[in-house]
Amino acid sequence: MTKAVHAAQHVTIEPKNADRKAYLVGGGIGSLAVAAFMIRDGGVPGRNITIYEAMPVLGGSLDGGGGAAEGYTLRGGRMLTTDNYECTWGLFKSIASLASPGKTVFEETIEFNERNVSHAKARLVDRNGAKVDVTSMGFSMQDRIELVRLSEAGEDALGASRITDWLSPPFFETKFWYMWSTTFAFQPWHSAVEFKRYLHRFMLEFSRIETLAGVKRTVYNQFDSLVRPLASWLVEQGVNVLTGCTVTDFGLKTEKGLTAINVIHYAMGGESETIAVCDDDLVFFQNGSMTDASSFGSMTSAPKRLTKNDSQGWALWEKLADGRPEFGNPAAFNTSIAESYWESFTVTLNSSVFFDKMEVFTGNKAGTGGLVTFKDSAWLMSVVLAHQPHFANQPAGVQVFWGYALHPDRIGDFVPKSMSDCTGKDILQELCGHLNFDLDAVASAICIPCRMPYITSMFMPRALGDRPPPVPKSSKNFAFVSQFVEIPEDVVFTVEYSVRAAQMAVYQLLNIEREVPPILHHDRSIKVKLDALIKAFK
Template sequence: MSEDIATVQHHIVGAGIAGLSAAVFLCRDAGVRGEDIWIYEQLGIPGGSLDGGGDAETGYVVRGGRMFEKHFACTLDLLKTIPLQSDPSVSARDDILEFNRMVPGSSNCRLVRNGSPAEDRYDLTLSAQDIVDLNRLILHPEAGLGAQRIDDWFKPAFFDSNFWLMWSTMFSFQPWHSLVEMRRYLLRFMHLFPGFTRISGILRTRYNQYDSMIAPILAWLQTRGVRIVTGRQVTDVMIDGTRQGRRVSALTLNDGDAIEVSAEDCVYLTLGSMTDGSVFGSRNHAPTLDEQPAGGWQLWRKLASRHEGFGKPDVFCSDTGKTGWNSFTITMDGPDFFEFMEDFTNNRTGTGGLVTFAGSGWTLSIVLFHQPHFRGQKHGTYTFWGYGLRGDLPGDFVKKPMWEATGSEVIEELCGHLQLTDDQKAWFDTAKIVPCRMPYITSQFMPREPGDRPDVRPHGAENFAVIGQYCELPRDCVFTVEYSVRSARTAVASLTGRSDPPPPVARTDLDPRVIVRASRVLLGI
């Protein structure tokens, strides 16, 4: 853009990691003044899906956490210049890397079966046909897969394998999800195959992802004068012109206010949200389901109905029975359960990662975080998280779908799978549990075709871009922090012309050594 940079206003819709990253790249790389950046967030707090809050009295809460690893170049580049609030001499990136050196992760108990660590927990139990089908998928061009589902490609027996159980619970894949996305994951993370059964090679944060990533980013932005407006939902975007040349001219807010946008201003639109419509329950109440799509989806539907090139939001948000699951966060007043799990799993707390109960009707999994998991967490309290991938199915000890289960019933199901005694179950008598239903949490995994997701710069877009989980980025994988950050960096580089575009997605799948190691894992040799 040729205009004086000081005259250009930058409007960012959504204060999730994509929107916040866009603001950082604008300030840091494109030379934009903080006071010329506006971020509008419909919720009362920034951070989007990377959340973390609560207290010891009512219970700490995280809805979930996104995985990332050393090849997430955009995320690590973002965090390298974000200082910790507790020690400004240390960057958020360096803190994450140092924490993982100090507390390396390697699970000794990835799977539990019949109340004990599964004897075959390091065995993928893949058949020769399964291995052939995995290799066929890796070698098949993405363009030829269309909107196929995963279960269109693999035989029914594949979904009984340990590989699928560990793969699906690690990444939240379902048999009806996108075959294209599964192929992208296989290629993107092929270098992680040698540590797959132990979940090694995954980077974890010292605290929950809000405290470790979002909070320091917010502090950095606020010191530069970036205007973050919470509780203000952008309900409509006025776009003038034709597909050959179109510009955003105004943003409409939920209180009826309209923000004029000049032809020189830039707009960054977060469309859709995996945690929109989240509902919390309690110990005595199951979280309900709000069938009305929340703000991010409503805005996307409006734009897609009026303008070409904005994709098809209903491909992703029209079937909450296939895109939702329930998570839960438990806060305990003592270490007894954690000490039991350390003996049970042979992992020190925070080093093991996800523990999945094989055969569970809910496909139940839990993870015990390194403690404390929240900045300011009350001394003597312990928190852990879990989720059920199949909330639509009845439990094994609670004969109802997880979607209908109260917090107490979730604890009952967990205790049953661990075969705890009555005395051991008493550890949970004073526990605080916060279940959460997220109807769109895996919506970005739904089967799709080219054009179902908008490009970061839709055709003819002169002063706007699309960021977040639901735009199209070749080769990269949704349901990762990296995807959102990469979209933001792409948008800033494209709209301003004052910063570098992101580096290419790492292609470890082209390294012969990686291919050989991955093949040996699949073959069990």
């Protein structure tokens, strides 16, 4: 067994934290990371930590479900790199893999990507079903000047502006925009601040965006490869997990200008319960959710059009922030579904025909390519074929791929309705139309569409203060851990953002005298800047 795995399974209990309890509201990757950092670095006994999760399983937005018979489901996948993600890989160097005995999740991931090197050969496809030459980004001089101006503007100057406030319409027809926007799911009306942060945080990817060579993948989907090993380790440490449990409200008290949570109200199994939070106890709250009100369709039905009223996923943050601006402004993120939603789909196949045809068309074996984006499609649809099997329990002979579209409200090119109104069968017809494939290629397919009304809500234009820091100045015993907190320089819609927020919150509330891994500033490297400049002028 490696030293890293060995160390992860022997945790020293700090006497000062031996009796301290922690309550984690939400079971996403942020909460799981909180629990791990409290145990590993804070010496809090696992038995003193309780996770409350409304869903039947942990993982939050890093999900994976279904099966070969009924069709697998993935709402989405987050882009991973090993050139960034300092906190994420720092954590997973301590967590044992479930698939590779004797290795950590980090070691397993590195070795997997050494065997399966990413180098997309069909990043963009045109309206005729032909691969687009992406050696040039397609910039005009005006595009370059405007992009530099945006990337160098201060966040005070950018404020709550949108990307379209800084870039002219022709920019959004460049090959760079089609590749960058679909890699990260940006829309022209999204936050200029967030777009600028991405340009800096992922400047290494700017010069290789056409091949996605910097993208790294886990052995299986991220639920099986990240969530399950971490959750398994936490359970081994004695962490209490309550699923099917919805926290409905917090009781608050304020003393000397500091606010503390002293009561947690929750519902479980039809019963209402309360937990008294003692003075030394801590509460970590996953405020907001990018996958709130998600709904799945089927081969014969479109997903239901749900809103936050159907799931109440934002209600607790709204209660907490009401009259307390220091706790953020959820309305900045959850009041315009039209600007924050898109739709994904997961396809399960019992025949290799589609994968075989895609290998011939793209020139990539499954797991070595990247997103294949149909740049002229009305839906702006993309698909990606991962290494198989993509699920830990996937039977031999079954293949799974995932896709999504940024404009699901538009009428399709091959089906006469919007993607939002499409069944899984309709989506397969649209996909085959763009690829010039006969429908026989997906004759065995089960396509499960998924509507996500808030999937890019964290990209919405925001003002300073709309996102609270992980530990607000007025907080005595609680922290926010989510995609809706403020972490200077880092970027949302990443696993790293949630894990970094968790580590910052734990270290601050437990007074851990240890540095949170700093953000690696590749954007300050002369070589990286030069590579980006050369790419911009191709």
